Amino acid sequence: MKTIRAPYRVRGGVHPVYRKDRTREKTIVDLPPPALLRVSMAQHLGAPARPVVKKGDAVARGQVIGEPSGFISAAVHAPASGAVKAVDNERTPAGGAAPAVQIEPDGEDRWIEGLEGLSDWARADAKTIVGKVAAAGIAGMGGAGFPTHVKLSPPPDKPIDTLILNGAECEPYLTADHRLMIEHASGIVQGLEIVRHVLGAGAVRVAIEDNKPEAIAAMEQALAGVAGDVALVILETGYPQGAEKQQIYAITGREVPSAGLPMDVGCLVENVGTALSVRDAVLAGRPLTERVTTVTGTPVRAPGNVRARLGTPYADLLAACGGGEAFAKIVAGGPMMGLAQPGLDATTTKTASGLLFLAPGEIATYSSMPCIGCGRCIVACPMLLMPAELSQFLEAEDYEGAEGLNVMDCIECGCCSFSCPAHRPLVQHMKQGKAHVMLKRRAAKK
Amino acid sequence: MTSILMTAGTVGGIGLVCGVALALAARFLAVKEDPRIAAVTELLPGANCGGCGYAGCADYARAIVVDGAAINLCAPGGQETLDRLAAYLGQEAEAGEKKVALVLCGGDAGKAPRRYAYNGVADCAAAHAVAGGDKICAYGCLGYGSCARVCPTGAIAIRDGLAVVDPALCISCGACVKACPRNLIQLVPVSQDVHVLCSSNDKGPVVKKACSVGCIGCRLCVKLGGDAFEMDGFLAHRRYHESLDEETGDKAVDKCPGHCIVRRSLRS
Numbered sequence: 001m002k003t004i005r006a007p008y009r010v011r012g013g014v015h016p017v018y019r020k021d022r023t024r025e026k027t028i029v030d031l032p033p034p035a036l037l038r039v040s041m042a043q044h045l046g047a048p049a050r051p052v053v054k055k056g057d058a059v060a061r062g063q064v065i066g067e068p069s070g071f072i073s074a075a076v077h078a079p080a081s082g083a084v085k086a087v088d089n090e091r092t093p094a095g096g097a098a099p100a101v102q103i104e105p106d107g108e109d110r111w112i113e114g115l116e117g118l119s120d121w122a123r124a125d126a127k128t129i130v131g132k133v134a135a136a137g138i139a140g141m142g143g144a145g146f147p148t149h150v151k152l153s154p155p156p157d158k159p160i161d162t163l164i165l166n167g168a169e170c171e172p173y174l175t176a177d178h179r180l181m182i183e184h185a186s187g188i189v190q191g192l193e194i195v196r197h198v199l200g201a202g203a204v205r206v207a208i209e210d211n212k213p214e215a216i217a218a219m220e221q222a223l224a225g226v227a228g229d230v231a232l233v234i235l236e237t238g239y240p241q242g243a244e245k246q247q248i249y250a251i252t253g254r255e256v257p258s259a260g261l262p263m264d265v266g267c268l269v270e271n272v273g274t275a276l277s278v279r280d281a282v283l284a285g286r287p288l289t290e291r292v293t294t295v296t297g298t299p300v301r302a303p304g305n306v307r308a309r310l311g312t313p314y315a316d317l318l319a320a321c322g323g324g325e326a327f328a329k330i331v332a333g334g335p336m337m338g339l340a341q342p343g344l345d346a347t348t349t350k351t352a353s354g355l356l357f358l359a360p361g362e363i364a365t366y367s368s369m370p371c372i373g374c375g376r377c378i379v380a381c382p383m384l385l386m387p388a389e390l391s392q393f394l395e396a397e398d399y400e401g402a403e404g405l406n407v408m409d410c411i412e413c414g415c416c417s418f419s420c421p422a423h424r425p426l427v428q429h430m431k432q433g434k435a436h437v438m439l440k441r442r443a444a445k446k
Numbered sequence: 447m448t449s450i451l452m453t454a455g456t457v458g459g460i461g462l463v464c465g466v467a468l469a470l471a472a473r474f475l476a477v478k479e480d481p482r483i484a485a486v487t488e489l490l491p492g493a494n495c496g497g498c499g500y501a502g503c504a505d506y507a508r509a510i511v512v513d514g515a516a517i518n519l520c521a522p523g524g525q526e527t528l529d530r531l532a533a534y535l536g537q538e539a540e541a542g543e544k545k546v547a548l549v550l551c552g553g554d555a556g557k558a559p560r561r562y563a564y565n566g567v568a569d570c571a572a573a574h575a576v577a578g579g580d581k582i583c584a585y586g587c588l589g590y591g592s593c594a595r596v597c598p599t600g601a602i603a604i605r606d607g608l609a610v611v612d613p614a615l616c617i618s619c620g621a622c623v624k625a626c627p628r629n630l631i632q633l634v635p636v637s638q639d640v641h642v643l644c645s646s647n648d649k650g651p652v653v654k655k656a657c658s659v660g661c662i663g664c665r666l667c668v669k670l671g672g673d674a675f676e677m678d679g680f681l682a683h684r685r686y687h688e689s690l691d692e693e694t695g696d697k698a699v700d701k702c703p704g705h706c707i708v709r710r711s712l713r714s
Contacts, residue, residue, distance in 0.1 A: 095578040342561040342577045365565050425566045432572045 001223045003216075003232045006207075006250040012382035013238045013246070014415045016172050016336065018211065023175040023296050026304040028183055031312065031320050033080035033105035039065065039311030040090060042098035043349040044139035045146045046072030051099050057084040060112035062287045065101050068134075074147040074350075075137035077287040078112075079309035080105040093332040093339055093346045100347075103311070115285040126152075126198045129282055136281030138288050138350075142166060142177075142242065142271030143333060145351040148278065151270075152198050154263045161266040162252055163201040165192050165275060167208040167215060168235055168242035171334025174354040176292040177272050179305045181208070181215035184276055185222035191275030193226065194282050199268060203229045205251050211237040239336060240413040244269040246382050258409050293317065293348060297357035299327040308348055315344040317355055328360040336414045366423035377416035377426055383409050387416035391429040399436045407433045482511045482535075489530045491523045495598050497619030510535070521545065521618035545633040546616040546712050547601070547623065551587040552643035554606035558583050558657040571627040579628075583656035585646040587630055593622035614714030636712045638686050640674075640695040642667070644706035647681045653704070662704045671698050682707075 042048040049066030053059060059078040066076035082105040090100040118124050118132060134149035154160055165188070169177040181188060196204055206223065208216050220232055233251050235241045245256045247269060254265040262268055270278075273291060280286040289310060295317050296303040302322030314332075318324055331338035332346065334354055348355075377387040385406055393401040407430060416426040486507035494502040498519035500509050509515035510531070517531045517539075524544055532539035564573050564580040570592040573579055579588050589607035594600075601615035602622060611622070613636065623631045630645050642661060646653050650662035663680030674690040675698070676683050684690075684707075690698075698707050 091578050091584070093577075095575055097578070097584070340562075340577065342580070365563070367565075428566045428572055428576075431575065432567060432569065435571070435575065 001220075001226060001230050001232070003220060003234065006233050006235045008250050008253045009236070010238070010241065010246045010250050010382060011384065012380050012415060013240060014380050014418050015237075016239055016418065018172045018237075019296075020173060020175050020178070020211075022303045023173075023294050023305055024178055026175070026179070028179050028292055028305045028307050029320075031306050031308045031316075033082075033107075033109065033309050034312050034316040035104070036085065036313070037079055037082075037103045037105060037309060037311035038090060038100050038313060038347045039076060039079060039103060040092055040098055040100045040347060040349055041066045041076055042092045042094075042096070043076055043137075043145065043310065043351070044074045045144055046070060046074070048098040049073060049076045049137075051087050051101050053078075053084050053087065053101060055084055055086055058082075059084060059103060060110050061289060062112040062115060064137075064287075065103075066099075068137075068147075072147055072150055074139045074149070075135065075287070076101075076310075077137055077289055078103060079289040079311050081108050081110040082106040091346065093341060093349065093352075095339070100311075111286075115287075117281075117283045117285040119283075121194055121282050122197060126200075129194060129198050132282050132285065133278055136277065136285075136287040138274060138277045138281060140271055141273035141277065141291060141350060141353070143337065143351050143353055145349070148270075148274055151268065152195065154199070154268070158263040159266060160199040160201045160263060160268045162203045162205060162268075163192070163196050163199055164244075164247060164251060164267060164269045165204070165206040165272060166242055166244070166247060166269050167206060167212075167219065167272045168247060169212070170209060170237075170239045170242040171336055171338075171354070172239075173296050173356050174294045174334045175296075176294045176305055176353050178212050178215050180272055180276060180292055181212070182218045185218040187279050188219070188272050188275045189222040189226060190283070191277070191279035192270075194278055195268075195270055195275060196228075201268070204231070206230075206232045207235055207241075207247050207251060208232065209235045209237045209241055239415065240382055240411070243382065243411055243413060245411065258406060288350060291348070291350060291352060293352045294354040295321040296354065297324075297327065298359045298362065299324040299357045301325070310349060311347045313345065313347050314341070314355055317348065318344060318357070324357050326360065327357040329358040329363045331356040331358070336418070337412065368424045369422040371424060372422050374421060376419040376421065380415040380419040382413060382415060383411055385410060387426045387430065390433070391424055391426050394429040394433040399433060399440065402433045403437050408437055410434060480511050483507050485534065486510055486531065489527065489534060490520060491527060493522045493598070493617065493619075495522060495617060495619035495621070497521045497617065497621070521620075543635045543637060545618045545635050546613040547611045547618060547620075547631050548634045548641060548712065549587055549593075549609045549611060549631050550641070550643055550645045551585075551608065551630050552659040552706055552708065553581070553583055553586040553657040554589075554608040556606065557659050558586050574627050581656070583646055583653070583660065584648070585628060585630075585644075586657060586660075588628070592625045592627065593631060596621040596625040613712045634712060635686055636714075638684070638690075639711045640684065640690055640698060640707065640709050642675070642682050642684045642707050644704065645681065647679045649680050653680075659705045661706045664703055666701055666703065667698045667707055670694060670701060674698075 047070035050069040053065045060081045063078045065078050082103045085102040085104050089097050092098050130149050130152050138148040139145040248267045277288050292307045330341040410430040414427045487504045490503040498506045500506040528539050560580045568590045570588045570590045573588050587608050591604050594602040599615045601612045644661040646660050653660035667675040667682050673688040
């Protein structure tokens with residue numbers, strides 16, 4: 001084990017104000033299940049799960065309530081024992097609609113029987129372990145929510161030589177991963193060793209930004225006894241250091257090709273929260289039923305890091321953190337990539353890293369102006385795209401032109417919008433353009 | 447002197463060779479195009495709107511002559527073009543009735559409230575992607591003008607946050623029908639003047655909260671109007687191919703508890 005500074009410097013990026021002080025020293029608090037859980041079947045990237053319970057069913061914690069409905073999909077489990085109140089459609093935090101199972105917890109919090117872990121995972125084969133991960137319904141907990149069992153089964157012609165554990169948490173305000181690393185360092189490292197065993201990766205790199213000295217110390221200690229090529233890489237604080245393509249570059253100097261995946265350059269990036277869930281799934285057979293979420297922002301009276309059951313309504317999260325005074329904006333996630341919410345009726349999912357409340361004085365409403373050609377967005381873009389030009393193509397609804405300028409490589413980090421002095425909604429244009437191109441490609445396939 | 451003659455000779459020679467080659471090519475490589483294609487193209491209005499489903503008027507003309515496509519697909523041309531085409535091609539003129547676009551939503555700013563202030567790209571699909579749109583109603587017109595921007599004749603205006611089609615300007619090309627991300631626009635025969643101006647498939651109580659002119663799925667219009675209306679889940683549809691007499695139409699308009707059935711003439 002050695003500790004090194006990141007050998008390469010990520011190009012582009014921005015330096016927002018981090019504002020992590022209000023929650024960085026708050027210990028994770030376990031929340032009891034709320035009065036009613038509304039568990040969305042769209043907890044992850046890909047096809048939403050298919051509900052397999054009906055109104056009136058009694059469920060135990062960890063029981064499957066949604067089965068994966070495609071190759072890129074993940075199972076959903078009851079986050080608490082209780083009775084199913086309804087199965088209906090609900091709006092997801094991302095805007096679409098997906099089936100949701102409403103569960104009224106009975107207060108016993110009884111786990112389903114028969115959950116078994118692999119005590120001897122080091123001798124188990126990759127397939128058995130990935131099976132455990134799939135059964136636990138784990139999806140990437142850094143934000144994108146890609147089903148982990150799919151990620152852990154790369155095709156045989158794409159071997160993974162470097163496993164990167166992502167503890168960068170570069171989004172302002174969020175401290176959930178930071179606290180996890182401090183409080184559950186040894187569990188995370190166990191999860192990391194399991195993933196390394198599955199992939200047969202030679203090198204392991206743990207990436208943490210240098211504004212988290214406590215987390216670095218805790219992980220250093222936990223990693224001390226781990227054999228093999230293991231290093232803790234301290235990244236320079238900056239946004240988006242936690243984005244996987246940028247992190248891979250900072251650590252290995254390899255550039256993920258356009259339209260490619262990390263496995264194309266022999267890398268795999270896993271979030272610290274995901275590693276901990278993998279540990280629970282493999283050692284205890286426990287499905288993913290809860291996650292740590294940072295509830296913060298100036299209007300929140302007692303901000304903190306809470307471990308809440310999946311499907312906890314945002315209103316209950318806010319109440320658990322002392323409630324809040326008048327707020328003007330609610331963001332699910334961090335301020336850079338999070339999704340603004342129309343109300344507190346949505347519920348937590350496997351990707352709910354934070355819930356941010358902003359006071360009326362903290363938000364600004366702009367009207368966008370024409371591009372002045374200053375090029376700040378081009379300097380800021382960590383994917384080396386030209387957001388200024390792209391947005392003009394997209395404004396003219398020239399999707400082919402935008403495709404030619406590689407709009408599909410945009411990671412939607414928001415650095416361009418953040419740096420635009422004309423307040424152009426650049427990243428929204430990109431999202432729009434990507435959606436159009438995806439639709440076109442899907443139509444062309446048929 | 448010789449250099450001038452040389453130049454003139456060379457250029458003239460090249461010209462002669464090329465001229466002969468072109469003349470031969472025109473004779474032996476000529477593509478025989480049906481002269482009717484050009485004639486039919488002349489008869490079409492030349493709007494190139496694409497409403498017929500072909501790439502433009504010339505492409506449609508080719509389809510009529512070569513593939514035997516139906517001659518009544520040109521909406522902007524209307525009856526006049528159809529008659530001319532029928533006379534030229536010696537076919538029966540089976541008129542499709544003129545249709546105009548109608549936005550099946552009546553929830554303007556005063557009737558359908560919004561949940562949050564949207565401050566982004568002024569495009570309906572973009573607004574819809576942000577938490578499902580800023581209207582409480584998940585089905586209604588967002589009013590960011592994606593349809594108005596694709597309309598070749600400027601027939602669509604956004605009034606009080608609701609797209610409204612001017613039937614006099616509409617050439618029923620169907621561009622707006624494709625552009626609306628919420629599929630609210632339908633091409634409706636001009637003779638019909640009773641419409642269900644709602645597309646919400648939500649249950650009654652949900653609709654009531656979202657809009658004061660929404661269909662609550664009570665089925666009353668189906669009971670009153672018989673075949674002229676039908677239910678699709680919790681939403682009533684007007685079946686435009688069924689006629690509706692004046693009296694029954696008035697009754698449906700008066701009695702509709704959701705106030706979403708209205709009488710609006712589409713004739714210009």
